[in-house]
Amino acid sequence: MxxxxxxxxxxxxxxxxxxxxxxxxxxxxxRASTSSNLAFKFLGQAEYPYPKKVRxxxxxxxxxKQASVANLARLNFLLAELYAEAVLATQRRFHLQAELIxxxxxxxxxxxxxxxxxxxxxxxxxxxxEGAVLAARVGVPVVSDFRPADMAAGGxxxxxxxxxxxxxxxxxxxxxxxxxxxxxxxxxxxxxxxxAKQVTAFDTGPGNMLIDxxxxxxxxxxxxxxxxxxxxxAILIPVISDLLRLPFFRRKPPKSAGREEFGREFARRFxxxxxxxxxxxxxxxxxxxxxxxxxxxxxxxxxPSRGKFRDFIVSGGGANNPTLLAxxxxxxxxLHLTIRTxxxxxxxxxxxxxxxxxxxxxxxxxxxxxxxxxxxxxxRPAILGKxxxx
Numbered sequence: 001m002x003x004x005x006x007x008x009x010x011x012x013x014x015x016x017x018x019x020x021x022x023x024x025x026x027x028x029x030x031r032a033s034t035s036s037n038l039a040f041k042f043l044g045q046a047e048y049p050y051p052k053k054v055r056x057x058x059x060x061x062x063x064x065k066q067a068s069v070a071n072l073a074r075l076n077f078l079l080a081e082l083y084a085e086a087v088l089a090t091q092r093r094f095h096l097q098a099e100l101i102x103x104x105x106x107x108x109x110x111x112x113x114x115x116x117x118x119x120x121x122x123x124x125x126x127x128x129x130e131g132a133v134l135a136a137r138v139g140v141p142v143v144s145d146f147r148p149a150d151m152a153a154g155g156x157x158x159x160x161x162x163x164x165x166x167x168x169x170x171x172x173x174x175x176x177x178x179x180x181x182x183x184x185x186x187x188x189x190x191x192x193x194x195x196a197k198q199v200t201a202f203d204t205g206p207g208n209m210l211i212d213x214x215x216x217x218x219x220x221x222x223x224x225x226x227x228x229x230x231x232x233x234a235i236l237i238p239v240i241s242d243l244l245r246l247p248f249f250r251r252k253p254p255k256s257a258g259r260e261e262f263g264r265e266f267a268r269r270f271x272x273x274x275x276x277x278x279x280x281x282x283x284x285x286x287x288x289x290x291x292x293x294x295x296x297x298x299x300x301x302x303x304p305s306r307g308k309f310r311d312f313i314v315s316g317g318g319a320n321n322p323t324l325l326a327x328x329x330x331x332x333x334x335l336h337l338t339i340r341t342x343x344x345x346x347x348x349x350x351x352x353x354x355x356x357x358x359x360x361x362x363x364x365x366x367x368x369x370x371x372x373x374x375x376x377x378x379x380r381p382a383i384l385g386k387x388x389x390x
Contacts, residue, residue, distance in 0.1 A: 005358025010183030102361025155378030181318025227323025
């Protein structure tokens with residue numbers, strides 16, 4: 001079955017569409033989670049930036065203390081129209097027709113830890129982009145809104161991509177840590193010969209989100225292209241050491257993060273912490289925080305209890321930042337980890353998250369769970385998402 005996956009991440013820079021061909025190997029499909037029988041072939045991927053005004057509207061809606069209900073409803077339908085245009089354009093580009101779509105949607109709010117609200121204690125999430133509109137425009141069923149089902153089962157609703165990580169990267173002899181660096185950075189630790197319940201996964205902290213926010217604040221640019229600004233600056237070591245004492249970095253997994261932890265307000269405080277340092281120094285320090293927090297998470301939560309690992313596989317937009325990768329390599333050298341990219345395994349780093357939600361949509365369509373409870377903290381496997389029919 002050809003499935004289209006749609007991802008628009010916390011950086012809110014645009015829409016990523018991946019097309020995969022999913023097959024089931026072996027006996028008839030059981031309803032239990034048996035990912036060892038799943039296989040997929042990557043067919044193609046394309047990216048579409050949000051129009052400037054749409055990105056501005058998304059950014060304003062994220063974590064907004066006040067928002068227009070009417071505009072939130074309009075944004076829900078507008079994003080679905082843009083998602084549909086992106087899928088149709090990708091199908092034309094690769095001369096393929098999807099039979100099913102998995103759409104993550106645009107996260108406006110994610111709070112993985114329960115907090116009090118009107119007398120109740122709730123963990124909540126919200127991804128927008130109306131599945132019914134997307135299904136009607138493209139003409140195929142859509143699975144969307146994946147995270148709430150995991151949270152209803154006691155999980156954090158994230159990370160969900162470890163389902164694909166386990167399928168694609170597990171190895172009988174080699175332990176691997178798979179690191180995605182999107183707006184938020186998250187890792188999946190897969191010991192050699194691991195069963196799914198032995199997989200550890202969690203958000204390590206900011207990925208590109210802080211780098212982008214600081215670059216925009218100081219230079220008026222949406223991101224630090226190729227890490228050039230960071231490469232020209234010096235790292236403020238005391239700032240890094242101080243920030244790594246924050247509760248999030250010390251909290252044991254499972255854990256998830258978003259703009260609630262590392263968004264605009266955090267970026268403002270970060271710039272203030274850097275004092276009178278030069279602008280390139282501030283961007284370099286933001287980049288170093290991503291690298292150092294990843295290495296710190298591995299040292300603190302993965303290596304002591306999960307055995308030996310050899311490969312460190314990087315994906316996401318951060319994989320295109322050579323300054324960040326150089327900082328990571330320096331941090332990981334003492335941990336005896338070798339950096340590789342997901343491209344080496346047949347899946348472009350930019351396509352991995354979109355491909356993951358295509359794969360999860362396939363599982364949902366076949367009534368099978370696709371969360372990994374050891375990664376999200378859920379108390380049981382859960383069938384994820386809601387189905388909209390064309």
